[in-house]
Amino acid sequence: MSTAAAVSGRSEGLERRLGAWKPVLIAGLLAGFVSLYVTLVGIVGTFQEREIVEDVVTVGEAVLVLTAVLAGYVGARRAPGGVLNAIVGSALVGLMAGAALSLLIILGPMVDLRAYLPNASPDLYELISGAELLGVEDARDMWRGEAFPITFWFPALVGMSLGALGGLLALLPRTPRVLILVSVAAIVGMGLFSSILRSPMLQRDATAGIARELFASNGLTITGVVLILGIVIAVYLVHRLVQPTRRFRALPRETQRHPAIVIPAGALALLIVLLLPLGFTGFIPSVIALIALYALMGLGLNITLGMAGLLDLGFVAFFAVGAYTTALLTSTGELGIAQWPFFVAIPFAMLVAMGFGILLGLPILGIRGDYLAIATLGFGEIISILARSDLLKETIGGPRGILNVPKPLASVGVDIPPDHFLAGPNQIYYISLICIAVIAFIAVRLRDSRLGRAWVAIREDEDVAEALGINLVQTKSLAYMLGAAFAGLGGAVFAALFGSIISSSINLNVSILIVTIVVIGGMGSIPGVVLGAIVIIGLPELFREFAEYRFLLYGIALILVMHWRPEGLLPSRVGREALYHEEQTMEGEPSGPPPPDPADIEPATSSSGGA
Amino acid sequence: MRTTLRTRRAPSRTETAFEAAVSAFLWAFRIVLVLIVVVGSVITISSGKFTLETWVDLVVKGAVQGGIYALIALGYTMVYGIMRMINFAHGEVFMIGIFSGYFAAEILDELGILNANVVASLFSFLLMMAIAACVSTLVALAVERVAYRPLRNSPRLVLLISAIGASFFLQYTVAGLVGPGIFRYPTIDILEEKVGLPVISALGMSWIQVVVIVSALVMMAVLYLFVMRSKIGTAIRAVSEDKQTAALMGIDVNRAIVTTFAVGAAMAGAAGVLYGLLFGQVQFYTGFIPGIKAFTAAVLGGIGNIPGAMVGGFVLGEAESIGSLLIIDGLGVPGSGQLKDVIAFTILVMVLMFRPQGILGERLSRSRA
Numbered sequence: 001m002s003t004a005a006a007v008s009g010r011s012e013g014l015e016r017r018l019g020a021w022k023p024v025l026i027a028g029l030l031a032g033f034v035s036l037y038v039t040l041v042g043i044v045g046t047f048q049e050r051e052i053v054e055d056v057v058t059v060g061e062a063v064l065v066l067t068a069v070l071a072g073y074v075g076a077r078r079a080p081g082g083v084l085n086a087i088v089g090s091a092l093v094g095l096m097a098g099a100a101l102s103l104l105i106i107l108g109p110m111v112d113l114r115a116y117l118p119n120a121s122p123d124l125y126e127l128i129s130g131a132e133l134l135g136v137e138d139a140r141d142m143w144r145g146e147a148f149p150i151t152f153w154f155p156a157l158v159g160m161s162l163g164a165l166g167g168l169l170a171l172l173p174r175t176p177r178v179l180i181l182v183s184v185a186a187i188v189g190m191g192l193f194s195s196i197l198r199s200p201m202l203q204r205d206a207t208a209g210i211a212r213e214l215f216a217s218n219g220l221t222i223t224g225v226v227l228i229l230g231i232v233i234a235v236y237l238v239h240r241l242v243q244p245t246r247r248f249r250a251l252p253r254e255t256q257r258h259p260a261i262v263i264p265a266g267a268l269a270l271l272i273v274l275l276l277p278l279g280f281t282g283f284i285p286s287v288i289a290l291i292a293l294y295a296l297m298g299l300g301l302n303i304t305l306g307m308a309g310l311l312d313l314g315f316v317a318f319f320a321v322g323a324y325t326t327a328l329l330t331s332t333g334e335l336g337i338a339q340w341p342f343f344v345a346i347p348f349a350m351l352v353a354m355g356f357g358i359l360l361g362l363p364i365l366g367i368r369g370d371y372l373a374i375a376t377l378g379f380g381e382i383i384s385i386l387a388r389s390d391l392l393k394e395t396i397g398g399p400r401g402i403l404n405v406p407k408p409l410a411s412v413g414v415d416i417p418p419d420h421f422l423a424g425p426n427q428i429y430y431i432s433l434i435c436i437a438v439i440a441f442i443a444v445r446l447r448d449s450r451l452g453r454a455w456v457a458i459r460e461d462e463d464v465a466e467a468l469g470i471n472l473v474q475t476k477s478l479a480y481m482l483g484a485a486f487a488g489l490g491g492a493v494f495a496a497l498f499g500s501i502i503s504s505s506i507n508l509n510v511s512i513l514i515v516t517i518v519v520i521g522g523m524g525s526i527p528g529v530v531l532g533a534i535v536i537i538g539l540p541e542l543f544r545e546f547a548e549y550r551f552l553l554y555g556i557a558l559i560l561v562m563h564w565r566p567e568g569l570l571p572s573r574v575g576r577e578a579l580y581h582e583e584q585t586m587e588g589e590p591s592g593p594p595p596p597d598p599a600d601i602e603p604a605t606s607s608s609g610g611a
Numbered sequence: 612m613r614t615t616l617r618t619r620r621a622p623s624r625t626e627t628a629f630e631a632a633v634s635a636f637l638w639a640f641r642i643v644l645v646l647i648v649v650v651g652s653v654i655t656i657s658s659g660k661f662t663l664e665t666w667v668d669l670v671v672k673g674a675v676q677g678g679i680y681a682l683i684a685l686g687y688t689m690v691y692g693i694m695r696m697i698n699f700a701h702g703e704v705f706m707i708g709i710f711s712g713y714f715a716a717e718i719l720d721e722l723g724i725l726n727a728n729v730v731a732s733l734f735s736f737l738l739m740m741a742i743a744a745c746v747s748t749l750v751a752l753a754v755e756r757v758a759y760r761p762l763r764n765s766p767r768l769v770l771l772i773s774a775i776g777a778s779f780f781l782q783y784t785v786a787g788l789v790g791p792g793i794f795r796y797p798t799i800d801i802l803e804e805k806v807g808l809p810v811i812s813a814l815g816m817s818w819i820q821v822v823v824i825v826s827a828l829v830m831m832a833v834l835y836l837f838v839m840r841s842k843i844g845t846a847i848r849a850v851s852e853d854k855q856t857a858a859l860m861g862i863d864v865n866r867a868i869v870t871t872f873a874v875g876a877a878m879a880g881a882a883g884v885l886y887g888l889l890f891g892q893v894q895f896y897t898g899f900i901p902g903i904k905a906f907t908a909a910v911l912g913g914i915g916n917i918p919g920a921m922v923g924g925f926v927l928g929e930a931e932s933i934g935s936l937l938i939i940d941g942l943g944v945p946g947s948g949q950l951k952d953v954i955a956f957t958i959l960v961m962v963l964m965f966r967p968q969g970i971l972g973e974r975l976s977r978s979r980a
Contacts, residue, residue, distance in 0.1 A: 041787035113801070116714055118790050243887040311768060362633055363640055363964045370697045370771050374906060375963050386953050474629050508899075512779065519772055552783035558776025558894035559758050566769045 023078040024089045028096030032069035035097045035159075036104060038063055039128065041552070042119040046545050048127065051219030052191030058219075059545070060127070062188060065102075068159045071097040072166025087167050096165010101155035102129045107314055122146045130154040190228055191220050196542060200280050265332070273433065277426050286497075287541040289425035292432035293493050293532035298517040299439045299526065300486025305515065306524030306572075307452060308479035309459030310365075310376045315487050317360065317383040318353040322488025323495040323505075324387070324396050325349040330411050330496075333404035335397050342408035343416030346492050353488025354481050361480040365473050368462070380511050388502040393511040401502030405495045435493065438527050439486055509551070513537070516554050520561050522568025531570050637742030637964075644961070648938055650792055655941030668792055669932045677928020679870060680829030682882035683905035684912070684920035686751075686833060686875025692915035693871045694759070696767060699774035702902015703781035704751045704876050709748035709893045710785060712739040716797040716887075721792040726800050736888075737821075740881045747880025748873045750781065755872045759911065760865075778899075781930045786895035793894045796887040800922060823885045831921050838917060843870050851915065875910025900952065904931075907959040922970055 038044050047059035057065075072090035079089025105125055106111070126132065126406040129151035169177055190197075194215040201211035214224035239245075248256065255261075277285040297319070304312045329338045329345040340348075364375045386392055388399065396402060409416055409427055416423045422430075446452040454475045457465040466472055495501045513536065521532025540550040561568065612691040657660070683705050690698040694893060719725040719735045736950060762770050802819040806812055838844035843866070849857040850867040858864050886892055886901070904927060912923025935951045944950065962969060 035805050037784075041784055043787070116717075119788070283862070309768065311771065316652075362636055364960060367963050367967065370767055371910075371963055371967070374903070374910075375960050377903065378907075378959045381951050382956050385950065389949045390952070393945075471627070471629070473633060515772070515775070549783065549787065551779045554781030554789060555776045555778070555783065559773050559780065562762060562769050562773040562776065563766070566765060573839060594730060 007022060010018070017080075020080040021089070024075055024092060025096075027071065027074050027078050028093040031067065031074070031093050031097035032100030034071075035064065035067050035448060036100045038067060039104065039124060040117050040119050041251045041549075043549060044127070045119055045124055046548060046610060047122070048123075050192070050543075050545055051216075052188055053225055054216035054219040054221055056219075057221075058179050059188075059192070062329070062442050063127070065162060068097050068162035069169065071159075072163030073170045074166075075163060076167035076170035081330065084172060086171055087164055090167020091160050091168065092166040094162040094166065094240060095156055097163065098155040098159020101159070102152055105129050105152055106157070120398075128155050130158065135395060174604040179232070179236055182236075183229055186228050186232050187220070187225055190224070192543060194218075194224070196221055196284065199282060200284075203281065208567060214458045244543075277429050278421055283539050284542075285429065286425040289429040289432065289497060290541060291533050292429050292436065294513070294537045295491060295530045296432050296435050296493065297487060297490035297514050297522065298533050299436060299530040300490060302517050302524065302526070303446070303486070303555035304479050305518050306481035306522075307447065307459070308389075308455040308476060310476060310479060311370070311373040312480070312483060312514070313373050313508075313515065314360075314378070314380035314383075315483075315514050316380045316506055316508065317376075318484040318487035319494070319510055320387055320506045321353045321356050321484075322349040322491030323501040324402070324491075325352045325488070326403040326492035327405045327495045327501045328396070329401050331405050333402060335395070335402045336404070340411075342406070342411040342492075343458050346489065349487045349492040349574065350488045353491070356487040357481040357484025358477065361477050361484070362473070365476040365480060375589055376512075380508060384503070384506040384508070387506045391493060397502070399503050401500055401505075402495075403500045405499050405501065407499070408496050419459050428493060431496075432493055435489060436530075442482075443526060451475070451478065466499040512554070516558060518568075520557055520568060522571040525568065526571050528570035528572065529567050532568070535569075549565075553592050618956060639648065641965070647942070651938035653941070654943075655937050658941070659912070660940075661936065664815075665936075666933070669936060670929065671752055671814055671816055671820060673929035673932030674925060675928070677908075677925035678824045678934060679882050679886050679889070679924075680905045680908045680927055681921045682827050682830060682878045682885070682926050684909040684915065685831065685878045686908040688912070688914055688916060688920040689838075689847070689871045689875050689904050691909065692835045693868055694763070694770075695787075696759070696770050697774065697904075698759075698875075699771070700754050700758070700781055701752075701875065701879060702779040702898040702905070703778050703785075704747045704754070704898075704902075705879040705883050705886075705902060705905075706893070706895065706898025707750050707781065707785065708743040708747040708880030709887045709897060710789065710794075710883075711880065712743040712884035712887050713796055715739045715742045716799075720797045725797060729801055731799050732799050733868025736802070736884075739884045740826075743884045745878040745879040745880070747876040747883065749967055751876030751879075752869060753870065753874045754781070760868075782895055782899070789895070791895060793807060793892050796893060798890045798891065802888060817852035819888050821887075823889060826881070827886065827921075827924075830881065831917070834874065834878065835917050837874070843867065848869055902956045903954075903959075907955055907962075908939065910967075911958060911962050911969055913971040916969070916971050919969055919971035926970070927955060927958065930958060 015249050044060040044063055047063060050059045052059055052062055061064045072094040075093030076086040076090040079085045108120050132151055198211050198215040201207040214221060227583055277288045304310045325347045326345045329340045331341055360379050367375060408431055454470045457470060458475060517532035518529055522528025540546045686701045716725060716739055724731050725735045754777050758773045762773055796947040804818055806816050806818055806821055838847060846862045846867045849862055850864050854864055908923035909920050909928055912919030931951050932952050934954045935948060939950050
């Protein structure tokens with residue numbers, strides 16, 4: 001009896017010890033899945049084109065390497081205590097991340113994976129099996145010839161070592177770890193930006209030499225990498241020794257807000273914003289103009305979504321109304337009807353959009369929560385179908401659209417020579433800036449007004465708001481109308497920026513983009529929306545390789561932001577408070593402490609059966 | 612008591628001018644809509660432009676399309692019933708079902724099984740359905756685990772945005788994996804033939820159309836029995852009614868929710884194969900519009916209601932199929948076929964406005980809306 005008990009006790013102990021490794025194994029499976037995913041979905045292959053450090057590492061390779069290192073980091077964190085366990089765990093997770101690619105190397109050609117998944121190409125196999133590094137000449141024989149054992153084990157072994165590296169990183173004290181992470185981030189970031197920074201620097205004699213030193217034609221040079229490392233360490237040392245931020249925070253509030261600090265800082269920021277597009281040539285100014293335009297539209301939706309809490313997925317409807325109205329009124333082409341100056345057309349476009357906002361908004365604003373999202377989505381689809389249809393082809397041109405929408409200044413008869421700084425997208429940029437300033441001013445003033453507080457009340461709890469004497473439909477429709485008007489404004493500027501409006505621009509993706517901007521930036525927060533526009537519009541425009549995967553990355557970003565930071569990257573103070581109390585509000589349940597998740601409550605039967 | 616999805620007007624106050632204007636506007640809206648429908652129909656019918664065969668053909672097509680909507684709508688309606696959320700990614704789960712069926716069919720075709728003989732074809736068809744249902748279920752469970760479960764206690768807006776994210780993630784994952792092109796579905800020849808049976812041959816239906824309608828009905832009946840009779844079905848209903856009380860009664864809430872997602876996704880996956888065989892092509896974008904329309908069907912029939920999803924699906928299919936010819940063509944609008952989708956979305960908005968509980972819907976209490 002006692003031996004049996006001892007045996008069962010030992011096996012239980014073993015079981016428990018194995019059980020402690022279960023999270024590590026799960027992490028390993030996930031890591032393997034992720035490495036397979038990034039290769040097969042084509043991210044690695046596409047990003048192979050761009051190098052971070054010339055002739056050393058491409059973005060595609062960096063994605064794989066970082067996956068393995070991150071996997072090791074997670075593995076070390078999940079392993080049972082002890083340094084050795086952490087290293088073993090991280091190496092194991094890294095190994096599994098790499099082993100997935102090993103399996104791909106052996107199984108992919110066997111089942112002719114490429115017939116179904118076009119990214120599983122010989123180029124990809126060559127990359128992940130390390131053919132170039134190992135000096136395997138003939139790629140075709142790589143999987144069968146003498147080199148096979150090495151090429152097969154290559155990803156697994158590399159994954160294991162990178163994983164262990166990630167584990168070491170996890171074991172490091174905080175300071176060196178942060179320093180390493182920041183350096184890697186700085187190098188990757190600068191590597192991505194190198195071509196953008198290089199071309200304007202080359203055009204000026206003073207900077208051309210520096211540009212040649214730091215940036216190669218594709219990616220950084222080794223000198224550049226060293227310089228970046230030096231800068232990171234220098235900044236860190238300054239930060240550590242002088243501690244400017246901590247000192248500034250330690251100052252009393254009145255000093256922080258003192259005009260002697262605020263006015264120069266504000267003036268500097270304003271100057272940078274105003275001069276931003278002048279420092280660049282090529283396609284960058286139009287990217288900057290596009291960012292400003294989307295920030296403008298984001299601020300419009302921010303009123304509906306951020307302040308009043310109405311999830312409007314039909315933004316594109318009012319965008320279309322504004323764009324087509326402006327195009328019709330100002331175009332010098334055959335479909336133009338009035339050839340008005342742009343600045344006269346804008347208020348008109350906003351009014352028409354606002355009218356549509358009332359027309360579409362009134363019937364549906366009684367609907368609650370997520371039904372509103374679907375109803376507005378329906379409106380967006382109806383408008384985009386109408387824009388494409390034969391029904392309105394006579395008026396708005398269908399797929400061919402309305403062409404020859406003049407630039408704003410040209411429409412009022414100001415002739416600008418083509419090399420003038422206002423000639424290209426820059427004038428759109430400045431017009432967008434003015435609009436942003438106006439909308440931001442309106443938004444701030446509204447937020448502190450009676451109406452703004454009514455919106456917040458509705459967002460928080462419709463029933464309570466109604467009980468307080470707020471007219472729901474009226475208040476909501478004001479928010480919806482304003483949002484529609486600013487969407488129309490965005491559409492008007494859009495038509496002027498591209499000089500035309502065609503039906504294929506009117507699609508659901510516009511609505512989704514703007515919702516993403518507002519949500520990721522921070523609902524209800526004006527700086528947040530601007531940041532959102534920079535991240536969401538700027539990055540994919542600057543890195544063409546990203547463009548193919550932009551909606552994939554947005555999807556991931558939306559889920560992750562909702563997970564970890566539902567208030568957005570730069571939240572507004574009110575919004576942050578609101579989200580943590582919103583549980584009761586949207587459910588319409590009585591207020592009080594949030595009820596525990598029923599799923600967390602152990603079912604009565606299973607808990608009693610477990611004993 | 613009119614406690615529905617719409618907010619009630621506060622009962623006693625005297626109507627302000629604004630409210631009077633709103634209600635006048637809404638009435639005008641309804642009247643205009645009814646006028647459009649009546650005038651369009653009368654003109655079309657009196658013109659006699661279309662023969663009886665055309666109408667019969669449209670009714671058949673509508674029923675077939677409606678069967679597919681109904682199958683997708685089941686997933687929406689069950690998930691909404693149990694979690695009070697619109698599972699935006701459901702359309703994508705359906706699309707993944709179409710693709711899984713496509714790959715299964717391609718492989719079967721390569722092996723020479725797909726059209727070898729009647730038995731092999733039937734076997735292939737069932738295998739495609741099974742594979743599609745399995746893959747869709749796996750994907751839906753992964754989405755539930757990653758995007759929904761951790762957020763179950765969050766505000767509904769957060770959950771909805773996460774669902775939109777999941778939808779885009781799945782769409783562009785498929786685009787990245789298989790490429791953005793259009794894929795031609797392999798055909799199962801015996802399913803393309805016209806039906807020779809006495810009554811049905813008069814309708815000019817092909818086998819695939821019959822199969823779609825029959826399998827939609829059968830699957831729906833099985834699902835209904837499953838939810839009403841089985842133990843886990845009872846658990847699902849209990850959790851839909853009241854999560855916390857159900858948990859206190861010893862019901863495993865997680866299991867009920869996971870089962871709901873699995874069943875809904877399996878139906879969508881099977882519907883995907885039917886869709887692929889019916890329309891013969893698939894693209895990564897294919898799931899989105901049918902998804903929204905199926906949601907419309909679920910709302911139309913009464914959300915949270917399984918027979919309602921079926922009724923809603925068939926009604927929507929018929930309305931789309933007949934409506935574009937009957938109403939829009941009658942009004943002399945060019946290209947009535949292009950505006951087919953407008954009908955579905957208009958119906959969605961109309962239902963939400965005027966009868967949010969749907970055709971068969973029970974009165975939803977306020978907390979449930």
